[in-house]
Amino acid sequence: xxxxxxxxxxxxxxxxxxxxxxxxxxxxxxxxxxxxxxxxxxxxxxxxxxxxxxxxxxxxxxxxxxxxxxxxxxxxxxxxxxxxxxxxxxxxxxxxxxxxxxxxxxxxxxxxxxxxxxxxxxxxxxxxxxxxxxxx
Amino acid sequence: xxxxxxxxxxxxxxxxxxxxxxxxxxxxxxxxxxxxxxxxxxxxxxxxxxxxxxxxxxxxxxxxxxxxxxxxxxxxxxxxxxxxxxxxxxxxxxxxxxxxxxxxxxxxxxxxxxxxxxxxxxxxxxxxxxxxxxxxxxxxxxxxxxxxxxxxxxxxxxxxxxxxxxxxxxxxxxxxxxxxxxxxxxxxxxxxxxxxxxxxxxxxxxxxxxxxxxxxxxxxxxxxxxxxxxxxxxxxxxxxxxxxxxxxxxxxxxxxxxxxxxxxxxxxxxxxxxxxxxxxxxxxxxxxxxxxxxxxxxxxxxxxxxxxxxxxxxxxx
Numbered sequence: 309x310x311x312x313x314x315x316x317x318x319x320x321x322x323x324x325x326x327x328x329x330x331x332x333x334x335x336x337x338x339x340x341x342x343x344x345x346x347x348x349x350x351x352x353x354x355x356x357x358x359x360x361x362x363x364x365x366x367x368x369x370x371x372x373x374x375x376x377x378x379x380x381x382x383x384x385x386x387x388x389x390x391x392x393x394x395x396x397x398x399x400x401x402x403x404x405x406x407x408x409x410x411x412x413x414x415x416x417x418x419x420x421x422x423x424x425x426x427x428x429x430x431x432x433x434x435x436x437x438x439x440x441x442x443x444x
Numbered sequence: 445x446x447x448x449x450x451x452x453x454x455x456x457x458x459x460x461x462x463x464x465x466x467x468x469x470x471x472x473x474x475x476x477x478x479x480x481x482x483x484x485x486x487x488x489x490x491x492x493x494x495x496x497x498x499x500x501x502x503x504x505x506x507x508x509x510x511x512x513x514x515x516x517x518x519x520x521x522x523x524x525x526x527x528x529x530x531x532x533x534x535x536x537x538x539x540x541x542x543x544x545x546x547x548x549x550x551x552x553x554x555x556x557x558x559x560x561x562x563x564x565x566x567x568x569x570x571x572x573x574x575x576x577x578x579x580x581x582x583x584x585x586x587x588x589x590x591x592x593x594x595x596x597x598x599x600x601x602x603x604x605x606x607x608x609x610x611x612x613x614x615x616x617x618x619x620x621x622x623x624x625x626x627x628x629x630x631x632x633x634x635x636x637x638x639x640x641x642x643x644x645x646x647x648x649x650x651x652x653x654x655x656x657x658x659x660x661x662x663x664x665x666x667x668x669x670x671x672x673x674x675x676x677x678x679x680x681x682x683x684x685x686x687x688x689x690x691x692x693x694x695x696x697x698x699x700x701x702x703x704x705x706x707x708x709x710x711x712x713x714x715x716x717x718x719x720x721x722x723x724x725x726x727x728x729x730x731x732x733x734x735x736x737x738x739x740x741x742x743x744x745x746x747x748x749x750x751x752x753x754x755x756x757x758x759x760x761x
Binding site: 338 | 747
């Protein structure tokens with residue numbers, strides 16, 4: 309169940325209603341909707357820290373130069389509670405990130421979609437109404 | 445699911461909707477006792493639920509779901525909450541960057557099948573004096589010049605639902621209660637607080653002393669822990685209440701794995717009358733996980749850098 313939850317392929321629930329947006333902070337303050345980025349590279353390290361997790365990745369540019377990017381995720385506590393640890397993203401794992409770059413132009417992005425080389429999505433949430441990991 | 449069916453069957457057997465409040469249960473559950481003889485509330489509890497605080501307009505006049513309606517409501521809300529979708533344009537897409545792996549906002553309505561957490565007034569709505577949209581949040585009316593211009597949770601000071609009163613939020617809805625002679629302590633996972641509640645008749649601190657989480661005093665009324673909190677500051681503004689908010693919380697073990705939490709909020713400057721909400725908290729697995737918030741708060745620097753970048757962009761136009 310846990311493994312399925314973590315590795316489950318994305319469900320495209322394309323509903324018209326607007327979900328409430330309230331995370332630890334306003335993404336709009338930090339990232340620029342006009343700067344979508346698609347990054348492909350390997351995991352350098354993962355910081356499962358509060359209030360936000362950060363995935364550091366090395367991205368190889370067309371000219372062969374390697375650039376380090378930081379990709380922001382959510383609070384790690386919910387992941388820990390589901391049994392997801394640092395081992396979920398070992399160093400060297402190939403990932404693709406579809407996100408938005410920081411407003412100040414630095415190499416930071418929020419990870420809108422993070423995908424493994426074989427197309428599986430990382431940490432994709434499900435829509436299974438029977439699942440309530442926190443309750444008994 | 446089966447748990448809820450059993451609960452529902454019990455309620456039907458009890459005969460009336462009134463049986464769903466802890467005070468009126470036909471055969472009240474009695475909690476085990478601590479070594480010093482108090483009802484034992486200890487353990488790790490979660491208040492995660494998708495039941496809204498206030499009854500939505502389209503459910504006006506309907507205090508309880510039927511089981512079938514509850515299932516449909518859960519399906520609708522879970523679908524609406526699905527952050528994996530990519531519709532709505534770039535800004536919406538950017539804002540939706542946490543999917544439901546990071547989030548943990550529940551998939552179920554409360555087991556009482558109430559349609560709102562507010563149980564009084566009976567219409568399930570907060571009796572606000574001022575209707576309409578709230579004014580601008582402090583600090584959001586201008587680009588942030590420093591951390592003080594960002595919100596309390598962004599500054600790692602206080603999570604708006606950490607309480608008191610404690611409300612369900614989007615993740616980390618976990619609380620640990622520890623009792624010692626003369627004290628009850630509630631450790632709140634989101635975002636780091638421990639409420640230390642004296643259980644004795646000592647008076648509240650001087651009215652000039654104002655605290656983020658107020659000044660709590662507890663006492664026992666039968667099986668119920670009653671906590672009265674005053675001396676809030678004017679910055680937390682729970683549901684727009686002011687510093688003189690008067691809060692009474694009631695904690696009652698109503699089943700082996702249920703801690704029924706009720707709170708009553710009074711602030712005549714903000715509400716036309718006191719109002720009460722009820723959340724059945726459920727026992728959950730531990731541990732409470734540390735939430736060291738300031739140490740890794742890279743996003744604060746990121747947001748301030750974003751504001752400077754916006755200013756530079758505006759100046760160059």
